[in-house]
Amino acid sequence: MEFELLERLPFAGGQEFDATGAYELLLGRLHYAVDPRDPRNAPITDLHLAPTGPDGRIRFAGDLQILKPVDLTRGNRRLFFDWGNRGNKRCLQYFNDAAASNTPLAPEHAGNGFLMRRGYSIVWGAWQGDLLAGNGRVLLDVPKLPGIRGLARAEFIGQEGVNTFPLGVYTSTYAPPAVEGGRATLTRRRYPWDAREEVPQAEWCFGRYETGMGLEVFGRDSIIAPSRTHIHMPAGFRPGWIHELVWEAEAPLVLGLGHAAVRDAVSWLRHAEAPANPLHGAVEKAYGFGRSQTGRAIRDFLYHGFNADTAGRRVFDGLMPHVAGAGRLFTGRFGNLTVPAGQHYEDHDNPADAFPFSYAETTDHLTGRTDAILKRPQTDPLVLHSQSATEYWQRRGSLVHSTTTGEDLPQPDTVRIYHWCSSQHAANPRMGRPARGPFANPENVVATSMLFRALLDALDAWATHGTPPPESRMPRRSDGTALGFEAWRARFPAIPGVALPQSPSRFELFDHGIENGVMTQLPPRLADATGYTVLLPATDADGNDLGGVRAPMVAAPLATYTAWNLRARFHGAGALHEYTGSTIPFPDTEAERLATGDPRPSVQAxxxxxxxxxxxIAASAQALVAERLMLEEDVPRCVAAAANWGAPRHEVGL
Incomplete structure (x- = not known):
């Protein structure tokens, strides 16, 4: 391992953070050397095909950036690793309520200063090997394998006036062997479960639309330029329709090296005595955080045994996967790590979900296979798994803590699972007015970032002093808070003018034809007509979730907050929209409630x-503090946000 320090920059204008003092941002590159003969690297698909040096090792490099106390002796001797969603820094946004930035230097990037006041050394180490440069993303350069071909897949949702799409979004795509010819099929369908209709080859090509030079008086010239990284349809893609391209690609990336990069980077920062180590002698504990894509990365990292370094030592003492649902990653041949996990409508067939789904050992009733994500007690970390309500609707979240037939599944003593009731997947800490888009209702506005801060403190106390964190809070069959769809629908209030989702029977999982990390057939086929049992959180009379942690806005609501939102007409009407939830306001007054026939009590009442x-709001916040699910410092923040009926998140017209 060799670290190349490129730049050292002051953070937040030299601001002092309580006893920790000032922080600085280090920008550098870490150079790796991985032994393909080490059995700990065996889960990495195609590693044996990558080129090696004279010593038999595979070399690659990636960005390593560290935000640390200028004086490390004033820090808390804790490394906090942010997996970096698609190369983007996220922990300051979610733990500090800070403005998002991939070059966090300004005071607004410190937010409320939580991580700095606690004294953490924050590390961003590149792990995703298929990203393109741009917007300050952290990048990992992994080997390509020239001469190897196989099937690749991409999906595009048609948009009005759009006739060209890149094969990947800020992702290094796998080009077809030739611009014209080769094996490639484009299909389209209205809904994910509809039959695919093939688009004739004459109606599309590998290319991109470009506007050329020309005088305005004569109009501008345009061309269709051949491109191995774009698809073009002169007549345009049907708006809202799902278009799926399957093609023969070449030169796959060894994506599984991303897990080795995280393992080796954190181990090196913890243990290396080299002077080049920026955290030498200053790391007693290591924790990690990932949300959505990188929450899945954490679960995959654990499942494949990468929390043991090459010397057999535990890498992370505690991990916090958030909004990962029941998913992991596909880091096999021609995988695309940027594609979102499979949803009800978008990317429905992405192989993000594969048994085992739970940290606890259980048996897949379809195959008879028994397995678990955590199965190495000597090196497995403590895990605090949190998920919004969206994961139960879109990401099969109940399978994290249930059997494949839907029965409650006790978790290991080293695991806690927290359902954040009635919240949506993104839950932007700095949200203003709720967005309106191609969906039926204003998006979900529930704020949950205060829960992150309390859980990190609880994780540190658990890892350091053995103090158990709050018990798991999730929907359970045993207490009636986890329900099948029909039972959920029967309990949800009949709110005037609000359409409900249809049966989520489309949540069946798929056999993607993956063998030894290689996709052998596309499109996927159903694994079994019955699939796996996916449960939903029960709701109260207002339609807000039970069976989990209620943030103050949910405990004292101004609306029904759902994890689902329906797609609008011409955009896949009736299907669930991405990871978007809903805010369905209560009637402001009793007069309005009576006039509309709304069964929910008014805000006034x-x-x-x-x-x-x-x-x-203050009372609900204090109740969470008493349960160690919120910090005392967040009570006045919640109270301030509640002023004027919680505007601008809510519009109350009393």
Whole structure:
């Protein structure tokens, strides 16, 4: 391992963070050497095909960036690794309520300063080997394998006026062997479960639309330029339709090296005595965080045994996968790590979900196979798995803590699972007014970032002092808070004008024809007509979730907050929209409630005045503090956000 320091920059204008003092940002590159003969690297698909040096090792390099106390002796001797969603830095955004940035230097990038006040050394190490440069993303350069061909797949949702798509979004795509010819098929379908209709070859090509030079008086010239990284349809893609391209690609990347990169980088920072190690002697514990894609990366990292370094030592003491649902990653041949996990409509067939789904050992009733994500007690870390309500609707979240037939599954003593009731997948900590898009309702506005801070403190106390964190809080069959769809629908209130999702029977999982990390057939076929049992959180009379942690906005609501939102007409009407939830406001007054026939009590009847609402938020926040699910410092933040009926997130017109 060799670290190349490229730049050292002051953070937040030299701001002092309590006893920790000032921070600095180090930008550098870490050079890796991996032994393909080491059995700990065996899970990496195609590693044996990568070129080696004279010592038999495979070399590659990636960005390593560290935000640390200028004086390490004033830090807390804790390394906090942010997996970096698609190369983007996320932990400051979600733990500090900071403005998002991939070059965090300004005071607004410190947010409320939580991680700095605690004294963490924050590390961003590149792990995703198929990213393109841009926007300051951290990048990993892994070997390609020239001469190897196989099937690749990409999906495009048609948009009005769009006739060219890249084969990947800021991703290094796998080009077809030739611009024209070769094996390639384009199909389209209205809904994911509809039969595919093939688009004739004459109607599309590998190419891109470009506007050329020309005088305005004569109009501008345009051309269709051949491109091995774009698909073009002169007549345009049908708006809202799912278009799927399957083609023969060449030169796959050895994507599984991303897991080895995280393992080796964190181990080196913890243990290397080399002067080049920026954290030498300053790491007693290591924790990690990933959300969505990188939450899945954490689960895959654990499943394949990468939390043991090449010397057999534990890498991370504790990990926090968030909104990963029941998924992991496909790092096999011609995988695309940027593609979102399979949803109800978008990327429905992405192989993001594969048994085992749970940290606990269980048996797949379809295959008879028994397995678990955690199965190496000597090196497995403590795990705090959190998920929004969206994961139950879109990401098969119940399978994290249930059997494949839907029964409650006890988790290992080293695991806690927390359902954040009635919240949506993204839950932007700095959201203003809710967005409106090609979906039926305003998006979900529930704020949950205060839960991150409390859980990190709980994880540190668990790893350091053995103090157990709060018990798991998730929907369970045994107490009636986990339901099948029909039972859920029977309980949800009949809100005037609100359409409900249809049966999620489309949540069946697929046999993707993957053997030894290689996709052998596309499109996928159903594994079994019955599939796996996926459960949903039960709701109260307002339609808000039970069976989990209720953030203050859910405990003292101004609306029904759902994890689902329906796609609008011409955009796949009736199907669920991406990871978007809904905010369905309560009637403001009793007069409005009676006029509309709304079964939910009005805002007026619940709180009386704006001050009454603020008092209810304060009480719910204090209750979470008593349960160690929120920090005392966040109570005044919640109270301040509740002023004027929680505007601008809510529009209350009393």
């Amino acid at each position: 619940r709180y009386g005045t704006a001050e009454g609402y603020v008092a209810a």
